[in-house]
Amino acid sequence: MDRASYLKKLRGKLRRLPAQELEAALAYYEEYFDEAGENNEQQVISELGSPSHVASQILADFALKDLENTSEKSTKKNMTALWLIILAILSAPLSLPLLATAIALILSFGAVIISLIFAIGAGILSIFIGGIAALISGLFILTEHWPTALLFMGIGLIITGLSVLLFPFVARFIKKTVLLSVETLGRLFHKITKTRKGGL
Template identity: 25%
Template sequence: MNRLEFMQELEALLSDISQSEKEEALQYYNDYLNDAGVENEEEVLESLGTPERLAKVIKEGLSDNASNGEFTETGYRDHYTQEEKQEVVKAGDKKSLSTGMIVLIIILCILASPLIISIATGVLGAGAGILIGIVGIFFGIAVTGFALFITAIVLVAVGIGSLFSIPLAGICLIGAGLLIGGLSLIFIWLTVWMCGTAIPWVIRTLADLIGKIFHGKGEKA
């Protein structure tokens, strides 16, 4: 069967569809054969099958897809294949899922905000308490060292004065003064160490901890 006979028979078999659809179908397959060229005409006709089969496929496609499809070399089909439809559905599901997850995260953040604030307040209170406690210890050690140093000076001075009247008592007072002076030097050293090392380290540690808490909270928000 040559091209003319194929197209005439196809036209006759499509006589029961609308005129516009029939003309569109015939125009499509004529153009398809023209694009293939005369040298490939026989091979293309074989790939299309018989006019009866092609007409049947075209009619079934038209009844299934109405105006939502197009003519192809295998008949009339929907614009979207089954796989493409599934991809569209999946994309819609992913979008809905993503929106739902965002809403859920926002709700969880709102519900958890009182707990986060309570924890942050507790940490701040504990940090402030620790800092105040360390500062109190610092001042206690400093005052104790200063008091011991003054006491040592007084004892040594009194002991020296007593050497001429009561030598034994004077020697004891001087010894006690020197002992207390040595103890005062230990307290003075602790005061200098806390002022230069311990207190700055505590302040830096608390600042870093508070910064991490509020930084993490900002990121979550």
């Protein structure tokens, strides 16, 4: 493999990056080859490792840097970062058992996070529905026994209000959980690839 084919393969592996980041990464490696000189191309390729390995590091680094530098931690941004980390893991030249372990970790980690989010959402929704049900029950028995009706309506209003008050805190908690999950996956990926590189 020569310099041109190495950089071409690297460009193909990095096509998911924003154009500016892609060009900056390629410019860096072109300069690296330039500094080494034409006679040392094979030595540079040997030092850098395969284009897949370099691309996986760049994708993971970009995902983490993008998360750390942005002031607005949106769900879309988190999912983009997660997607880049998954691409980095899939493009990394890991052994089959290590790749299977990394994918299994991502899937199980994702399943736990999604389950947690659904459980919290279902809890808040059930509190809200329970409050509405108590309020409606109070209205139905208002003509039969008004003290009990007032009790039901009061409990219904309190529970409904509590669920409405909890919603912003739950939404913030879910966003932070997703962000932390993405950062943890990125660090885990770096640890796996560094361990693998050290073992070669």
